[in-house]
Amino acid sequence: MGQCGSSESHKGAKSSGGKGRGRGAVGESFRRPSAIMVMDLEGGFKELKQPVTASSVIADNPNCFLCDSESIYLGTCLPPVPEEELLRPGQIYFLVPLSQAHQPLSLSTLCDLAIKASSALP
Template sequence: MGSCCSRDAAVLSAASSSSSSSCRGTAKLVLPDGDLQEFAWPVKASHVLRREPACFICNSDAMEYDGSVSAIGAEEELQPGQLYFVLPLSSLRRPLSPAEMAALAARASAALSRKGYDVFVADEEEEQGGLSATKGRA
């Protein structure tokens, strides 16, 4: 069982590493439904969470087996080269089970391997809070 947990943590780490090496200038966000959003410019967590009010964002690098899951701050910007998860508020400040770690690793791996996902780019509407998305790989 311990090897399963460490394997899942390694998969999360590998997914994070592959996401950062594939496009260092973007932040990647795995949604609860398994979709992936990629941000080509700095965006605050609060801006992204407007569409997911019962959720929070956590950085995959901060997730540890048997450690509590913590949220990034609402005014914190998603950092280029990082992989993030949108999780339900019920997961906040509680340890993830081995099954939950495995599910997140599988979700990240599947999202990163898809041929197309939303890439958000800055546009004229950005100042008014608008997002412009194009489908594709960066």
């Protein structure tokens, strides 16, 4: 989907769907409060043990922006996490290609994100 990558790419075997009312809610089932999950749109992910700023993740992925899974809403553009913001433990973030910054989130993309996130989670 994009050219974003992760230095530590993993695939999980268990699925644990999310829930939500017309929104992404992809990260709601992720409950490891000490870890930060950063996923690319191809399903690879990196687990960060210490809080870092969004800019430090973006520095390794210059053609992408970071999006918080809790701010994903169907039919709206994916809002970027401010570069100076500290990423929160227990949260899932998506690396999204800059080319998709102004495209409203479709139902098929939302479902794709949910499937990739749930397949990567323990």
